Amino acid sequence: MSYVKPAEFAAKMIDAGEDKVFMSTRDTVIRAYMAGAILALAAAFAVTVTVNTGQPLLGALLFPVGFCMLYLLGFDLLTGVFTLVPLAWIDKRPGVGLVSVLRNWGLVFVGNFAGALTVALMMAIVVTFGFAVDPNEVGQALGTIGESRTVGYAEHGAAGMLTLFIRGVLCNWMVSTGVVAAMMSTSVPGKVIGMWMPVMVFFYMGFEHSIVNMFLFPSGLMLGGDFSIGDYLIWNEIPTVIGNLVGGLTFVGLTLYATHARTGSTRARPIEIAVPSGREKVGAGIK
Numbered sequence: 313m314s315y316v317k318p319a320e321f322a323a324k325m326i327d328a329g330e331d332k333v334f335m336s337t338r339d340t341v342i343r344a345y346m347a348g349a350i351l352a353l354a355a356a357f358a359v360t361v362t363v364n365t366g367q368p369l370l371g372a373l374l375f376p377v378g379f380c381m382l383y384l385l386g387f388d389l390l391t392g393v394f395t396l397v398p399l400a401w402i403d404k405r406p407g408v409g410l411v412s413v414l415r416n417w418g419l420v421f422v423g424n425f426a427g428a429l430t431v432a433l434m435m436a437i438v439v440t441f442g443f444a445v446d447p448n449e450v451g452q453a454l455g456t457i458g459e460s461r462t463v464g465y466a467e468h469g470a471a472g473m474l475t476l477f478i479r480g481v482l483c484n485w486m487v488s489t490g491v492v493a494a495m496m497s498t499s500v501p502g503k504v505i506g507m508w509m510p511v512m513v514f515f516y517m518g519f520e521h522s523i524v525n526m527f528l529f530p531s532g533l534m535l536g537g538d539f540s541i542g543d544y545l546i547w548n549e550i551p552t553v554i555g556n557l558v559g560g561l562t563f564v565g566l567t568l569y570a571t572h573a574r575t576g577s578t579r580a581r582p583i584e585i586a587v588p589s590g591r592e593k594v595g596a597g598i599k
Contacts, residue, residue: 314499321495322572325565328495329400332393333412337419340388344423345430347387352431352527354378356450358515363453372516376490376508383494383507389523390420390553395488395560399569421553428526435527436534447535458532461520462543473551476520480555481563483519486510488560492568520552 316324332340354375362371382389397416400408437443439451447455465472493506514521529537529544 314497314502316496316498318568318572319575321492322568324495325396325492325568326399326403326405326573329393329396329398330405330408332388332397333400333405333408333416335416340416340419341423343387344390344420345427346385347382347389348424348427348429348523348526349431350378350382350385350387350427351389351424351523352428352435354381355524355527356431356435356454356531359453359457360450363450369516372512375515376511379487379490379511380504380507383491384500384503388420388423389487389491390417390424391484391487391521391523391556391560392491393417393420394484394557395491395565398561399565399573402566402569403573424523425526428523429530432527432531432534436531439535451535454528455532455535455537458529458537458544459539461525462529462539462547466543466547472547476548476551477555479518479520480522480552481559482517483514483521483552484556484558484560485563486514486519487521487556488564492564520548520555522549522553522556525549525552 335343354377357378358371358375360371361374362368365371383392393416397413401410401413435454436447436451439448439454440446465476468475487510489510490507493510494503496506497503525544525548529539529548532539533541533544
């Protein structure tokens with residue numbers, strides 16, 4: 313059977329985190345760059361579908377194609393390493409420490425941002441014919457997304473910041489569930505189905521994904537969005553990164569680790585003793 317039991321994929325999660333810690337700087341950055349670029353293309357695709365059809369659900373339904381491709385190709389998103397890499401440290405794998413965890417996160421962040429920024433520039437060129445004309449409908453939509461999800465939060469002050477953070481938490485709860493779901497199956501169709509469902513949920517619900525935002529907001533700035541780089545960093549990217557970290561590690565990584573990799577002691581069961589026919593069995597003690 314292609315299904316992998318929880319105890320087995322929990323061990324795979326720890327092994328994956330350890331492998332990422334010891335990956336070379338070169339490979340880490342390249343894989344992160346490609347992950348950011350592919351996810352950005354998927355976001356551009358989903359926005360295009362939504363604008364052209366007027367159906368946000370259809371855009372959300374199709375967005376996971378990019379997520380599935382990048383993970384099947386072995387590329388890494390910051391949201392995924394937030395969940396997997398700390399498990400190798402918590403499990404006390406040799407040579408894995410806080411510094412090596414932070415190193416991996418930093419390299420993946422840089423790679424993801426560079427990849428997403430590359431696609432943001434490419435898409436800005438596409439929707440403006442090389443900045444020769446005003447943005448088309450897709451370009452206008454990209455600009456307004458950046459406004460509503462920066463200035464829109466800022467208008468509500470602390471309540472807006474809390475909402476932004478919680479949306480980041482909920483996002484990586486779903487996205488990291490998709491990362492882990494790929495480990496639940498040994499077949500490509502099984503992996504794709506497992507990844508597709510939670511990622512579709514996050515996108516349609518409008519939760520905040522730090523790497524998707526690395527594409528949406530720079531492209532919005534290039535296309536005339538009415539917000540600043542400071543608005544983007546303070547009222548989206550930084551709180552979203554923190555929320556993504558908390559959501560993925562708390563609701564996915566640590567919970568699966570605690571209950572499948574390092575399970576608690578099983579409760580004692582009563583011992584039953586067979587008695588002559590016609591009588592009920594009686595509890596004779598506890599193991």
